[in-house]
Amino acid sequence: TYKTDNGQGQYEYTPAEDKADTDAITKSITLTEDRLATATEANAEAGKFVSALYSEASTTKSNPMVVDMNGHNLTLQATSDNRIPAALYAGANQYININNDTKDKKLKISATIDDTRGANGIQVDGNTHLNISGAVEIDGVSTKGDSVAGIHIQSQDSEVNIGGPVTIKNISAKRERGAGMNASGIRVTGDNSKVTINDVVDITGVRGSSLATIGANTAISVQGGTITAAADADHTKKFYAARVEKGVINVNMDGDKAGSKTTKVTGDVYVTREYGKKVVEYSGGTLIDFDNKGLLNLALTDD
Secondary structure, three states, X not given: OXXXXXXXEOOOOOOOOOOOOOOOEOOOEEOOOOEEEEEOOOOEOOOOEEOOEOOOOOOOOOOOEEEEOOOOOEEEXXXXXXXXXEEEEEOXXXXXXXXXXXXXXXXXXXXXXXXXXXXXXXXXXXXXXXXXXXXXXXXXXXXXXXXEEEEEEOOOOOXXXXXXXXXXXXXXXXXXXOOOOOEXXXXXXXXXXXXXXXXXXXXXXXXXXXXXXXXXXXXXXXXXXXXXXXXXXXXXXXXXXXXXXXXXXXXXXXXXXXXXXXXXXXXXXXXOEEXXXXXXXXXXXXXXXXXXXXXXXXXXXXX
């Protein structure tokens, strides 16, 4: 307002409220406070995935994407109507490091889709390297379809290394086609890929397999903890604490020896192998013998 009698004016200003940044994290960052990153629209991999954390630029071993949690919690939430949610998406040939050196802080992950397409808390493509140094909690990954996982390496020659304890719960697929065969807490599908957790796990209630290796020369290694398959009183489902189709699953192992961590497993375990003859690629149809053995190392060393 402008007062004509004295030539003076007054301006009232109400500043806008500061809004927390909840956008997806797409480049290296150091947190200055607890951070929530969300995604509801397709953004990663040319709009194929809905992701709250992914790298928008190429990375290398010497120049990775680095998210320094810096003593704070980091929560990643991906929700979608019809695109595949992957709250943390590590694309092909990417190097991503998430640093958390504070024991009571967590990387928290959830991913849901209101459709029959798949959903993953952490999804990793080919020749990819994902390193997480602290505690991870994956709570709530769901789809109206049947393909769902807390952690999923889908392609070949990739690795996920987690240095802290891992909790995985509330992994659900509404359709449950295949009696739970497509639902997992941790699943490694791509050949020559592996997930290594250098701490204990707490994986409960997965209506499928808590741990599952599917591809040739795959591996999952966890340092004990609690693994509980979903209840199946009439044994009509395929719910397993561990399912090894190929590759190896290690639970509470110290190299080739039994480890010392308390390990509680509730539910069936399943190990199989594939063998026979297959066609050699680019050989004009030549058949060779193949033998992919599944191996489960499960050390139960105390009461």
